[in-house]
Amino acid sequence: MVKELKKRNYVPATDTIAIDLGLNPLIATNNGDLLGRQFFDFLKKMDEKITKRMAQVQRNGGLPSRDNRYREYVRRLREFLKNEINRVLNRLINLYKPMKLVVERLDFRSPELSKRMNRLIQNFGKRYVKEKLERLHQLYGIEIVEVNPAYSSQECSSCGYVDRENRKSTQEFECKCCGNKMNAQVNSAKNLLERSSLREFHPHLPKKQVLKVLIQRHLERLKGCKSAPLDILKGNPYYREFLENILNPRQGLTLS
Known part of the structure; x- marks a missing residue:
């Protein structure tokens, strides 16, 4: 739960910006901006470390959740996700100063990452994005509009054909x-x-x-x-x- 924040002076310069949230990059806008291009590279490196350490611990009969090195990797991942999500969304707001942000229902997954990494990103990434969007609403009065993303990656934005x-x-x-x-x-x-x-x-x-x-x-x-x-x-x-x-x-x- 995000505590209520005092609203700041904010003069919108743009009516509406729509963002597609992903992993490579983290955010793309309807205007063609690609923000957070190094996001996925870091995730892949952390995925390799987490997966390797988890396998080592399990081979020795241990539990990853009780292993200090494994927990440190997860802590670093969580810290990166939170900081990068905040950084990129702040950059977006500074760039456009929108009155309204159109976002999709969140789904952070990639077939190029392990099941464990996808689960960690889903759990932490979705929460941090939701918290940040709520802060933006409270601080600047930005309206957050959630849109159904089904087939949005297969639909042509020019002619509407879905394939x-x-x-x-x-x-x-x-x-x-x-x-x-x-x-x-x-x-x-x-x-x-x-x-x-x-x-x-x-x-x-x-x-x-x-x-x-x-x-x-x-x-x-x-x-x-x-x-x-x-x-x-x-x-x-x-x-x-x-x-x-x-x-x-x-x-x-x-x-x-």
Whole structure:
């Protein structure tokens, strides 16, 4: 629980900034900023140390939670997470002085890290981000808007097409429909900003419902024409599930 803080004088210079929280980098904004680029490098080094020490302790029949060196590694990780999250979010506020921050429901995980490291980051990282956002709200009156992130990493911020193959890597996004290319986290941040103004989305909307809304919105743009992307849609399992019920044969759009 964050204690109540005295509000400071703060004059917003920007209306709204949306941020995608990740590990490499820590934060990407809808404007294209990448903040905390060394975040993941440190995590990988600490992951190696923690995993190696844990294995050594367990081979000797001990418990990692009672081993001084293991506990010191975890303490250093927690300290780094807290300091870096504070530093990067402070930099963001100084850079834009936003009236409103749009954020996703937090999920700090990476397949490049061990299960133990992912669990530690989830436990501590989520808490520190939540605490920092609450401080920013109390100190500066910044409105924190939480947005459902489902499929935001697979949705094209330019044309709205949703495809798991759009996300080429943790860093690269290339839309298979319109060819839009950009940093993957920046693309996600742009989608979060868009969703913050739409009534259809709320933070706890089930993923299947989010996908349905996204597909409906994308297909809405194809009404009344036989658009070339329809060939792509027919091979996409996301669209196959919903297309029959959404497309109107009288408008010339069919799966045949």
